[in-house]
Amino acid sequence: AQSVTQLDSQVPVFEEAPVELRCNYSSSVSVYLFWYVQYPNQGLQLLLKYLSGSTLVKGINGFEAEFNKSQTSFHLRKPSVHISDTAEYFCAVSPQSGAQKLVFGQGTRLTINP
Amino acid sequence: DAGITQSPRHKVTETGTPVTLRCHQTENHRYMYWYRQDPGHGLRLIHYSYGVKDTDKGEVSDGYSVSRSKTEDFLLTLESATSSQTSVYFCAIIEGQNTEAFFGQGTRLTVV
Structure with missing residues (x-):
């Protein structure tokens, strides 16, 4: 089984500042990794994914x-x-x-302040 | 949006009543999923389907049932709605384990 932990439930930052949102996972098998974004009152959309190769993905x-x-x-x-x-x-x-299932973390709410 | 439509988009129902949510896709995808989204829990998988009449349970399946009698429709039924099932429900399709998931716009269900 897989589990995902997002270490921060809320992250406030000022505009033009850098930001890091943290994610740790646990799995007994190899996994693919994804980040999704949800804008207010919308569904989710893919930001990026890691499948293999270079560990830095854009x-x-x-x-x-x-x-x-x-x-x-x-x-x-x-x-x-x-x-x-x-x-x-x-x-x-x-x-x-194995079973094709996407397991999510709890989410991190990013708030940008002017 | 990969041709995914959820209906209804909003529903208020009373405790103890049955409720059915519908997910319709137009692109003949094999895998379909129902998630619920709750604050502090992210998205949790309720049930999924890997083909017509082929379904399996997710991590929070208690109190829910599903049916898939044709490729394009995946129905989620709350046999007897409870207040703990107040949530936003998302349908999703995934084309493959290494590809992205596409989500519907969600159904906001309130059980009073």
Whole structure:
């Protein structure tokens, strides 16, 4: 089974500041890793994903994430945030084999202050 | 949006009544999922389907049942709604384990 822990439920930052949203996971099998974003009153959309290869992956809207296998982490970063980045962010994992299921973390609410 | 439509978008119902939520997709995807979203819990999987009449339980399946009689529709039923089932419900399709999931717009269900 898989589990995902997002270490911060809320992260307030000022506009143009850098931000890091932390994600740790646990799994007995190899997994694929994802970050999704949910803007207010909307469904979820994919920010980025790690499947294999380079541990640094780039996504939409200037976000990037780094996979660290030894620490079982997949932290999301952005060097300079904008008001429009205000949203809830979800880390998720999916097993590379077996039942095809996406397991989510609890979510981190990112609030950008002017 | 990968052609996913959820209905209704909002519903208020009384405790003890049956409720059915519908997820409709237009792109013939094999895998369909029902999640519920609650503050502090993220999205939790209720049930999923890997084909017509093939379904399985997720982590929070108690009190819910599903049916998939045709590829395009995946129904979630609360046989006797309780206040603890007040939530936002999302339907999703996933094309493959290494590909992204596409979500519907959600159904906000309130049980009073």
